[in-house]
Amino acid sequence: MREIALNILDIAENSVKAGADLIRVTVHAEHGMLTVVISDDGCGMDEEFLKRVTDPFTTTRTTRKVGMGIPLFKMAAEMAGGEFSLTSEKGVGTTVKATFVLDHIDRAPLGDMADTVVALIGGGGKADFVFDIAVDGKGFVFDTRELAAELDGVPVTEPDVLVFVRDMIKENMIDIGGEKL
């Protein structure tokens, strides 16, 4: 993965598959650290699966026996002097947290969060998303529930809506200095 935003897309996609109604993605850069948290209210994992979840040969898929998303995200954080944690409870949900030292030479760039958001909300499904992004205390929050209320019945998956959302997030990212992360 060349960007942390691609890891975020991959992990949040797991939340969609877990049947979550609400997926919250938080990206905060402050005090020299980048902290990424992806939490959902999906089906969660049992204790036995949770113990094995960072093993690349652990997956819920039945078609093959590798699951690289979580191990790659963990590796990206640890390579950049950060930490990775995953908490989950069956029937309650899952929270994935990764931290990165901002000026670490091996930290991948955050990348294009606007494209990641569009890929997540544009793919359909029932989940609502909250994206909370802040750089040194200056940030913005995008909530698909607010968007759906403004759209008054027009699906958020309409291409015109997605292009608007992407432009809006790009503008806000530039405003808070997030495009440099």
Added chain:
Amino acid sequence: MKSIADIKAIREKMQSQINLRDNQDAERETRIVVGMATCGISAGARPVFNAFVDDIASRQLKNVKVTRTGCMGMCALEPIVEVHVPGEEPVTYVHVDPEKVRKIVANHIVNGNVCTEYLIGDNK
């Protein structure tokens, strides 16, 4: 700077189109499915998805929906895109990139000519 409240103009434009579409047969919808598991994402599925969204929006194509799915089981051929046109066999494109997306939309989605050079059979 844009905010969610600025979407009013798009909402008004889209509402009339949605109402029209609701009266049409839902089976007439063309579906574009982009594989977006770890393999697809690392191979470039995200810019492919966004390129389809851009092209469909700029061409104002109606009854065309872009959606995503998980691993299609052929990780080495990602990014993989399936195009489902009503009444026709599904078509699977492999090693798709944003440049190919423009050709797939123009030739296949708009004009009905499958881009045979990007099909799975020629790119294994």
